[in-house]
Amino acid sequence: MPRPLAASLFVFAALALAPGVARADDWSPRDESSSDDVLQSYGLGTNHFGSVAIVYTPRSVFDFEENEQDPPIAGTGALTIAACILPLPTLFGGMGGMEGDITIGFPLFKSYFGGFGANLGLVVQPISFRHLRASLAVGGGFNAHGYGYLKPRIAFTIVPHYIDAEATYRWIPETASNVFGGRTDGLEDEGFGEHKFRASLFVSFRQRKDRDDFSVPGVHLFFEYTRVSGDTEELARVSIRAGDFMSFGLGAAL
DSSP states (O other): OHHHHHHHHHHHHHHHHSOOOOOOOGGGGGGGGTTTGGGGGGGGGTTSEEEEEEEEEEEEEEEETTTTSOOEEEEEEEEEEEEEEEEEGGGGGGGEEEEEEEEEEEEOSSSSSSEEEEEEEEEEEEEEEEEEEEEEEEEEEEEEEEEEEEEEEEEEEEOOOTTEEEEEEEEEGGGGEEETSSSOOTTOOOEEEEEEEEEEEEESOOOOOOOTTTOOOEEEEEEEEEEEESOOOHHHHTOOEEEEEEEEEEEOOO
């Protein structure tokens, strides 16, 4: 056996058997982070992982059945549950994980913003500083249509431990959308396009005690600006017209 190889094996064996030295099977992703850096795994703002909120979208339901030319217009209310957790370290010090949303909106039927919807996506967060985050999510979901989406996100701290903010932009191209029960209901048909910008503010009620203090309760306020596009007749089936819509949300942050 060559002497350099033999010397290397001897050193490796000595380190592996030496008392007080951590072994490979003792490794944990948390070992790569300080107690503050563990908070990089929280995917909403810079201090939270979940939200339960009430959302109101005014002038978002067009009653074409009552009057096709000049339909009465009403608003949409919804309950949304969202979560994002990034427990996996990635290359270059980033984090990775998943995000998901569930929405129950009213009216339940024939409404673009109403009904039951959900989405699930993979998230990569290449910028994972304690008070500044940037990530990109890719996923799919459904509500008035089935869709794929792309969502960049940036989050930053305003007052450490207590106030943080987040901005997201979700893009659904028409080519990644399929209208349920459409004229042909073929996957090759273009569906609804959507551009949604959300600005969020998170206010925590208290400071996190330590790295094992998983959930810090707080308030989540947000504003959404959504632009919807698509075939006029298909949009009318879900009581909406192509255009711009604003939503306002208030809820609890976890």
